[in-house]
Amino acid sequence: MVTGVLEDRLVVVLPFMVLLLPLAGFIVLCLFGDAIRRHGESRGAGILACVTVLASFGLSVWSVIHLLALVGGKDGLRFSQPYLGVEWMEAGGFRVPLSLLLDALSAVMILVVTGVGGLIHVYSLGYMAHDADNVRYFSYLNLFTFFMLLLVLGGNLPLMFVGWEGVGLCSYLLIGFWFKKQSASDAGKKAFIVNRIGDAGLILGMILAYHAFGSLDLVEIADNAGSLAPEALGQFGAVTAVCLLLFVGACGKSAQIPLHVWLPDAMEGPTPVSALIHAATMVTAGVYMVARLAPLYTRSATALLVVATIGAATALMAATIALVQTDIKRVLAYSTISQLGYMFLACGVGAFGVAVFHLFTHAFFKALLFLGSGSVIHALSGEQDMRRMGGLRRLIPWTFATFLVGTLAIAGIYPLAGFFSKDAILASALGKYGNAFFAVGLLTALLTAFYMSRLLFLTFFGAYRGREHHVHESPPSMLVPLVILAVGSAVGGFVEIPRFVQPVFRLGAHEEGHHAWLPWVASLTAIAGIAAAYYLYVMYTELPARLAAAMRGAYRVLERKYGFDDLYDWVTRRVVVDGSRTVLWEGLDVSVIDTAVNGTGAAFRALARGSRTLQTGLVRGYALVMLGGAVALVTYLLWVR
């Protein structure tokens, strides 16, 4: 009995501890950061940050074990809503309690955030060892972990939104971490502003959701969604409007067309940041939100189609751009955008569990690839251009081995993680919407295998083309996380995430189409991509340049990234700035409003100039006028009237 009470309290307290530990780390580093640095203990600051996040990971594991011990409800859904009795705000019938939600979905997310995040913290110890400002770096990293946990643990939309904005802030701070570099601070601002555009949609969606459903609590929304009338394709009711508005927010955060432009630039930040925020965790927040509101999205055919279309278009577009990038981190950035598109594609065809599965495996292999690229950059003392790499596989063998695992995982080679999640997405897309999304998915898989192998071959094979001669393997604090992530990328696919999270979506049992031929097709596609890359970048290395010259037009389009940046540049410069100057300022303000205001003044001045001559200052004159007035009045009263 006593243990039972204790167990219950733990379910309430543990998630809060998971959440607040990184915040405590941030507060300590924030208040005592200067003192720590003065004592030359910046390494201690990093270790403190690692300890808080790793402890948070331990508590996450513990709370997930407690969660699994709970009695499952209908559909086998187990969840707890830890609540310490504190309201964030309360006004009339509207209340936002500080309550969390721990279910299968948030369990997966907190394990990824604290697990992968913890490894990246450890990696940062080595990567940022030589940076004078690493206390600030680790405090941001801790703050980010806190907000990300709040995002995935928040029990209602406003609380999730706080985490959502918080990770946006930390993303901005960390992209612009080297703020003395113009391009870094520009990239930070770009990320922040583009995210604000998406957040506007998110806020509107939340307001509309409260208006339409009367609640912002995630569990209540999910429970009540089943009783809402389904909205057919082309029918724009409340559910569709809410879903689409929230999806605008998801597009901003998860870098989907047309708000994807910030993510490639975000690579200006330190590489572990790219791995943590811009690959494994924050950018998947949009996928998390759509999956979290799956009961709502499944009510609207339009919203699902939009999600799938945007996802598929983004997956294909980003994969094609990645073909021509030469910066190692930018290839990975476009790859991330493409994989996020893949996840949205899965959501759009109704396979939310599969989307979370891909999110899970992607967190491993993409974090691994980013950290591996960071190790390469570290080895080459800051070189990021793949044209000046090559032949590194003998010089940095550990990095190469782990990177190879990551590449094969993302390409979808059995039995690595990417194979399972990608295969599941393709299986879900098969037979839906006339197989259009399946075709796009398969093509993207081919491109993914190709550009990732291209990256691998350009970096690690052939002859060394760089100038840096002191190529060195990274320290153990960087290699250990790489190895652990490589193991995760290798075996992560055997975790049955879709079956685990399925109850959260209230969709009934997960039925996965079984097609014996599909894994073979997917594997052959991946092998074809790798073989093509091998042919072009190892065997006949002069071919790519000839190909590029032969397909000048297409190459230019890809190099210009389909002109999104140019378009936005044109819109802001020509339409917004120039339009404001010529039309709004010179046209409307100067010629209409100023003329009206000044004209009113001038008219009254002219009137006054005429009438003030009446005032002579001669008292007798005034008296005469008075007399005249009196005579006129009396005359009128006596005779005229």
Added chain:
Amino acid sequence: MSADLVQPALVLSLVLFVVGALGVFLRRNIITVFMCVELMLNAVNLAFIAFSRARGTLDGQVLVFFVLTVAAAEAAVGLAIIIALHRGQDTLDVDAFRILKW
């Protein structure tokens, strides 16, 4: 005042009023102007008394009391203003005081 004196009283009132008005318009000494204003007031008072007599009511006489009160107050304030003006400009010419203009 018997009833047949009403008309002569009104004529006298008219004469006094015209004399007062002419004084206000034509004289330049401010004290004379001031006295002429008083004259006009008293001319009107006389007219009120005459009408009161003619109509056999007390309304006109009541009004006279009001006019007398106002005239007393006006005399006090007016004389004070005249003294202040004389101190400032060292003259009593009405036309000299014309700074309040555009």
